[in-house]
Amino acid sequence: MNLCRIARRRNRILLLTLLPLAIGCNSIEKDHQSDFLKPFASTESTGTKAANQPMPSERALCIETAKTVAAKGHAEEAIKLFERAEELDPTATSLDADLAPLYAEVGDHDSAIERYKLCVQRAPDDAELINNYAWTLMETGRFEQAIAEATSGVQKFPEDTRLRSTLAMVHYRNGDHAKSFQHWELAIGKTAAHHNLALLDIDAGNVDSAREHLRQAKQDPELDSRANVLMAAFETSSQKH
Numbered sequence: 001m002n003l004c005r006i007a008r009r010r011n012r013i014l015l016l017t018l019l020p021l022a023i024g025c026n027s028i029e030k031d032h033q034s035d036f037l038k039p040f041a042s043t044e045s046t047g048t049k050a051a052n053q054p055m056p057s058e059r060a061l062c063i064e065t066a067k068t069v070a071a072k073g074h075a076e077e078a079i080k081l082f083e084r085a086e087e088l089d090p091t092a093t094s095l096d097a098d099l100a101p102l103y104a105e106v107g108d109h110d111s112a113i114e115r116y117k118l119c120v121q122r123a124p125d126d127a128e129l130i131n132n133y134a135w136t137l138m139e140t141g142r143f144e145q146a147i148a149e150a151t152s153g154v155q156k157f158p159e160d161t162r163l164r165s166t167l168a169m170v171h172y173r174n175g176d177h178a179k180s181f182q183h184w185e186l187a188i189g190k191t192a193a194h195h196n197l198a199l200l201d202i203d204a205g206n207v208d209s210a211r212e213h214l215r216q217a218k219q220d221p222e223l224d225s226r227a228n229v230l231m232a233a234f235e236t237s238s239q240k241h
Contacts, residue, residue, distance in 0.1 A: 057088075057089075058088055059085045059088040059089050059092065062081045062082070062084050062085035062088065063081070063082065063085050063095070063098075065081055066078045066079075066081035066082045066085065066098070067098070069081060070098075070102060075102045075105045075106050076106055078102055079099065079102050079103065079106065082095050082098055082099050082102070083099070094118065094122070096115040096116075096118045096119045096122075097115075097119050097129070099111075099115050100112050100115035100116045100119060100132070100136075101132065103115060104132075104136050104139070109136060109139060109140045110140075112136050113133070113136055113137060113140065113142075116129065116132060116133035116136055117133065119133070120133050120149075125156065127153060127156070127157045127160050127162075127163055130149060130150070130152070130153035130156075130163065131150070131153060131160075131162055131163050131166050133149050134146045134147075134149040134150035134153065134163075134166050134167070134170065135166050135169075137149060138166075138169065138170045138173055143170055143173060143174040144174075146170045147167065147170050147171065147174065150163060150166050150167035150170055151167060153167075154167055154183075161187045161188065164183050164186055164187040165183070165184070165187045165188070167183045168180045168181075168182075168183035168184040168187060168193075168196075171183060172197070172200055177197065177209070180197065180200075181193055181194075181197055184196055184197065190220075191216075191217055191219075191220035192217075194213040194214070194216040194217040195213070195214075195217045197209075197210075197213045198210045198211075198213035198214045198217060201213060
């Protein structure tokens with residue numbers, strides 16, 4: 001009997017001990033759920049929203065990848081990606097402005113010129129496009145076309161130094177150094193124009209003309225030191241040759 005009583009007492013103690021533990025576990029579980037259910041619910045909602053959003057199209061992915069690749073200097077790979085994007089949707093917004101400079105970079109000037117031409121037709125008041133179009137025409141020796149485009153740009157944007165400098169360069173490449181100087185002077189001033197023409201003449205091997213432009217540039221005290229350095233280097237080079 002004593003043993004039975006002892007056993008029953010032990011069982012009651014055990015049950016009393018387990019009950020608080022069970023209550024405690026339930027309490028922890030409830031607290032845990034109350035702490036985390038809301039964040040999980042909001043995350044699930046966000047995930048659902050993201051899942052409902054449309055995935056970027058293959059064309060959009062091609063364009064974004066092409067821009068990244070181009071920024072890292074891989075022009076040929078970027079061209080292929082842009083061209084692929086065009087193939088995927090020929091009716092979408094033109095990629096001429098993206099492709100034109102890349103074609104020029106890889107030496108495909110005909111394609112570059114065609115793309116720039118289309119760009120300028122769509123945006124005739126974009127000074128940068130006009131400038132780049134004229135410069136690319138010049139690079140291929142199409143001087144008359146380049147002069148026409150740059151002149152048209154200068155007429156629209158008379159204060160655009162870059163456009164007028166491009167026009168000066170085209171005239172120089174075309175052999176009209178007087179007009180080249182005229183536009184350089186309007187773009188950057190008389191003394192700097194002499195300095196630039198001296199550099200171009202040196203590069204072209206026009207020794208006498210370069211020397212005269214340097215002499216003119218040296219008369220301006222602001223450019224005197226630069227002109228003197230250039231003149232000294234030029235004279236030294238001339239003596240060696």
